[in-house]
Amino acid sequence: MSSRDRVLGRVRRALAGLPAEPEPYEEAVPRAYLRQHGERSPEGTVDLLAENLADYRARVHRCTPGELPAVLAELLAARGARTVLVPPGLDPGWLAASDAERIPDRAESTPAELDRIDSVVTGCAVAVAETGTLVLDGSADQGRRRITLVPDHHVCVVRVPDQVVASVPLALGRLDPARPLTWISGPSATSDIELDRVEGVHGPRTLEVVLVGERA
Amino acid sequence: MSGTFVGMPAFPEAARAAVADERLRGNLKHATHTIRAKRAAAVAEVSDWAELREAGRRIKDHTLRHLDHYLLRLEESVTAAGGTVHWAADAAEANRIVTGLVKATGESEVVKVKSMATQEIGLNEALEAEGIRAYETDLAELIVQLGHDRPSHILVPAIHRNRGEIRDVFRSEMKEWGRPAPEGLTDSPAELAEAARLHLREKFLRAKVGISGANFMVAETGTLVVVESEGNGRMCLTLPETLISVVGIEKTIPTWRDLEVFLQTLPRSSTAERMNPYTSLWTGTTDGDGPRAFHLVLLDNGRTDTLADDVGRQALRCIRCSACLNVCPVYERAGGHAYGSVYPGPIGAILSPQLRGTASEIDASLPYASSLCGACYEVCPVAIDIPEVLVHLRERVAQGGPATRAGNKVVLRPAKGHAAERAAMRATRWAFGRPGVLRTGQRLAARTRWLHPRTLPGPGRAWSATRDLPPVPAEPFRDWWERTNGGRDDGAAPQDREETK
Numbered sequence A: 001m002s003s004r005d006r007v008l009g010r011v012r013r014a015l016a017g018l019p020a021e022p023e024p025y026e027e028a029v030p031r032a033y034l035r036q037h038g039e040r041s042p043e044g045t046v047d048l049l050a051e052n053l054a055d056y057r058a059r060v061h062r063c064t065p066g067e068l069p070a071v072l073a074e075l076l077a078a079r080g081a082r083t084v085l086v087p088p089g090l091d092p093g094w095l096a097a098s099d100a101e102r103i104p105d106r107a108e109s110t111p112a113e114l115d116r117i118d119s120v121v122t123g124c125a126v127a128v129a130e131t132g133t134l135v136l137d138g139s140a141d142q143g144r145r146r147i148t149l150v151p152d153h154h155v156c157v158v159r160v161p162d163q164v165v166a167s168v169p170l171a172l173g174r175l176d177p178a179r180p181l182t183w184i185s186g187p188s189a190t191s192d193i194e195l196d197r198v199e200g201v202h203g204p205r206t207l208e209v210v211l212v213g214e215r216a
Numbered sequence B: 001m002s003g004t005f006v007g008m009p010a011f012p013e014a015a016r017a018a019v020a021d022e023r024l025r026g027n028l029k030h031a032t033h034t035i036r037a038k039r040a041a042a043v044a045e046v047s048d049w050a051e052l053r054e055a056g057r058r059i060k061d062h063t064l065r066h067l068d069h070y071l072l073r074l075e076e077s078v079t080a081a082g083g084t085v086h087w088a089a090d091a092a093e094a095n096r097i098v099t100g101l102v103k104a105t106g107e108s109e110v111v112k113v114k115s116m117a118t119q120e121i122g123l124n125e126a127l128e129a130e131g132i133r134a135y136e137t138d139l140a141e142l143i144v145q146l147g148h149d150r151p152s153h154i155l156v157p158a159i160h161r162n163r164g165e166i167r168d169v170f171r172s173e174m175k176e177w178g179r180p181a182p183e184g185l186t187d188s189p190a191e192l193a194e195a196a197r198l199h200l201r202e203k204f205l206r207a208k209v210g211i212s213g214a215n216f217m218v219a220e221t222g223t224l225v226v227v228e229s230e231g232n233g234r235m236c237l238t239l240p241e242t243l244i245s246v247v248g249i250e251k252t253i254p255t256w257r258d259l260e261v262f263l264q265t266l267p268r269s270s271t272a273e274r275m276n277p278y279t280s281l282w283t284g285t286t287d288g289d290g291p292r293a294f295h296l297v298l299l300d301n302g303r304t305d306t307l308a309d310d311v312g313r314q315a316l317r318c319i320r321c322s323a324c325l326n327v328c329p330v331y332e333r334a335g336g337h338a339y340g341s342v343y344p345g346p347i348g349a350i351l352s353p354q355l356r357g358t359a360s361e362i363d364a365s366l367p368y369a370s371s372l373c374g375a376c377y378e379v380c381p382v383a384i385d386i387p388e389v390l391v392h393l394r395e396r397v398a399q400g401g402p403a404t405r406a407g408n409k410v411v412l413r414p415a416k417g418h419a420a421e422r423a424a425m426r427a428t429r430w431a432f433g434r435p436g437v438l439r440t441g442q443r444l445a446a447r448t449r450w451l452h453p454r455t456l457p458g459p460g461r462a463w464s465a466t467r468d469l470p471p472v473p474a475e476p477f478r479d480w481w482e483r484t485n486g487g488r489d490d491g492a493a494p495q496d497r498e499e500t501k
């Protein structure tokens, strides 16, 4: 007998004594919890996102679309970034004002090569206000999962208010499970040593978020 | 489960040693109290906690009730997404599968994300026996591995170590495994974390095989989910060419939408955060992004035996948040090692004896490693009635009875030579001899649900074997215990005694 049959057989025997289908899935699981916590205007939701991102020690900046290139140039310069990783679909205008050398996200580049790059700039798929979370789904403006992991400085651009949702349930509804997803809430952190929080064990130690919208 | 803990003394002896260790107790107390307070605040932030908890409980119960269906569905979706599914009936088989997969890649080292399932089966030891080195990459697991130690907490496995000890371990051991600790390393957490970063980075960058567990597997879509903080998980899940995930069959949930419940309850219950820093979700393989080969090993190893038990089955709802450890007065004093398994604390006390059976002294004593105060049930985000299962397992240890082992129905005898019962009695005496352990238990009288055991533990058994306990006791359990000398005198409660047989 294959182990597959053995395990499935054990499962079926374990369940054999129970009454047949008690209720269909839809009725078995009450969804009495909230779709989101509290009512807010779109601007209020963006403010909450900014607040929660900052609470988890991301650095939050806000600007209009016109100001974005200057803001990004300034952030990279302040960091002293000489090289910046660029996902294939990133709007070229975003980095137009920066002197940092652009390194394309290429399938062939080795992790060791990525490790030598100073910063990475990406867009995002959706941001969750209640939890202060950015979700990347590997779209062309976000690139492969590893490019937001290996460099020590990640700048993520969020278009507000259209990329922002209030809650986790609303975010899941917007995402495609077939894509590889990375949810990011603040920079990499550990509390393994006497529960003292330390930023950046393996992922980027600095996470900067630029909220771009008409309201400056 | 693994041989890691073979030879462990039963809980009372192990706990006695731990209780005598002042530094351990200090570290533990600080940690559990800190997390406990933070968790309460994180939970208070969401107004619908009770509804989320109920939904989580129902999703898990429903999945377990139809586990065959959902496992098949999962297998289908993972395969359709480019993954390969393997089934492992027990630890030895899982280890064989993983070892074979690693060998097929031609590699002799792997990087690992922290995973309870791979600890449970003793995967690192099995790989080592075949000449494959497994590097733990979670900071706490690294501390444990370098220190030739055992994990003592689900969430913070090195909770029993303080910063000075960690520095000493790093200084003396890192060089044996790769990049040595930096010169003049101090005990500041930031410096220690930096040393770990440098040490592990060289491993991440060259690793060709990654091994992980998963927090959830979505049957509908074939998606696996890993929740973490440090980014070591992301490293292991995305940099290697081959990814092998070993996951208990109970981690299955039916639909994508179900994640909306657990991604709200797990972080808050676990690290007391609104959301943990990183969550990775992947479905099979993706061209050009992440591993080219993905293997999922579905692990039974006692889970179907647990599923067969009407009362004990609920332990399979556990999402390993560790909240129950941090509120447990017994865990706080005894520490995780005393439980003799990778699952410490209240959940360990009910899970280990079910996964492994109660034949050994340590497993027979575990259901007694509790004051039945009920705090674990209150914090559990999937509402596992741990006290109920504890009482049920005590009954099994003391009286024997029907159970399922390795898929077969068996009738357990009251442990041979009464060794288990003696172990159990010692555990009971240990807990009840400590007022602090029992203090929380004072609430027993007011909240009576745990006082519905069908039988009493240890010595009270003789009395309760033939009658049910009164539904609402007329006096606190502890008073009863003291008044009756732990049940050695006639243990009848003063009134309301119901004769049922």
Ligand code: SF4
Pocket (backbone or CB within 6 Å): B269, B317, B318, B319, B320, B321, B322, B323, B324, B325, B347, B376, B379, B380, B381, B382, B383, B384
């Ligand atoms: S039993 Fe409940 S509280 Fe304990 S670890 Fe599991 S889910 Fe968390």
